Amino acid sequence: MYYIYFSFVFILSGWMLLECNRRSLPKWWAAIVFTSPVTTPYFIFKSRKGQRLTLLMIFLVCFSFVIASEIFIYSKMKTKYRYVHLPPVTRQLIRYSEILKQTTQNLDNYLVKLEQQSKVQSKVEKLEQTIIFIGELRHNMHDNQAAIKQMVEFVEKHRDFVTRKDLQWVYEIKRFYNNRIVIAHFKSLENYLDNFETLLRFCDQNFDAITKAESTIHLKNYDEYYLRYRRAVDSHNRFNVKRIEFQNDFIERYPEIKEYLPTKRQTEAFRLWE
Structure with a gap:
C-alpha cells in the first residue's frame, strides 16, 4: 500500500527542494510539501509568476492519478485478503462455492446463446460458427462439472467441519447435484450436444450435396443424423422438465442455495435445426 503515493511525495518534495535552492526560497517549504502534498498549489503560486496554471494542472492531474491508483490497489488488496482471517478450511469452502457459482452462471449464459443459435440457417459460415460455439x-x-465435483468431494472430506459449523446448505448443494434427475439432465445435455455437433459437421462437410440434392446417399445419411438429433432434443427436453420440477421443489425447501444451481433461463426447449 501507498507505494505510488510515497514515490510521488518523494519526487514532489525533491522538486520543491530544488526550486527552493534555485530561487533562494525557504527550504522548509519542501518539508511541508512532503508532509502535506495538498499544499503544493499554494507554494506554486507563491514562488512562480509565470507558468502557474500549467504547473498547477500538471500537479492536479498527477495527484488525481496517484489517489485513484491507490484507491484501486486498496480495493484489489481488500478483495484479495478479505478472508485471510478465516481458517483455511473456511477459505477453501468459500473459494469452491464462488467457483461453482461462477461456472454455473457461465454455463447458463452459454445455454441461452445455444438456444438462440440452435435454429441454424442454411449457410456454411453459420454451421462453422455454431460448431465452434459448441466447443x-x-x-x-x-x-x-469440475466445480461440482470439487464441491462434492470437499463436503465428503470435511463432513465433521460442515456439521460442526452447521453449514446445512453445503450438504444440500451436494445432495442436489448427486440426485439422479440432475445427473440424467447433464448426460442428456451432453448427448444433445454430441448429436447436434455431428449433424452440423456432416452438413458442413457435405453442404452442396445436401442442399442441391446431388446424392441420395448423402440425403439418406442426413435423414439418419437428423433423426438422431431429434431424438436427442426430445430426450433432453424431457429430462430438463424433470430437472426443473425437482429444482423448483428443492429451492422452495432450501432457498439459500438458489444461486449455486442452474437458473430458470435454461427452461426453454431447444429449437430444432431445419
Missing part, C-alpha cells in the same frame, strides 16, 4: 460450451460444461 466453447463444452469447455464451460467441463469447468462446471
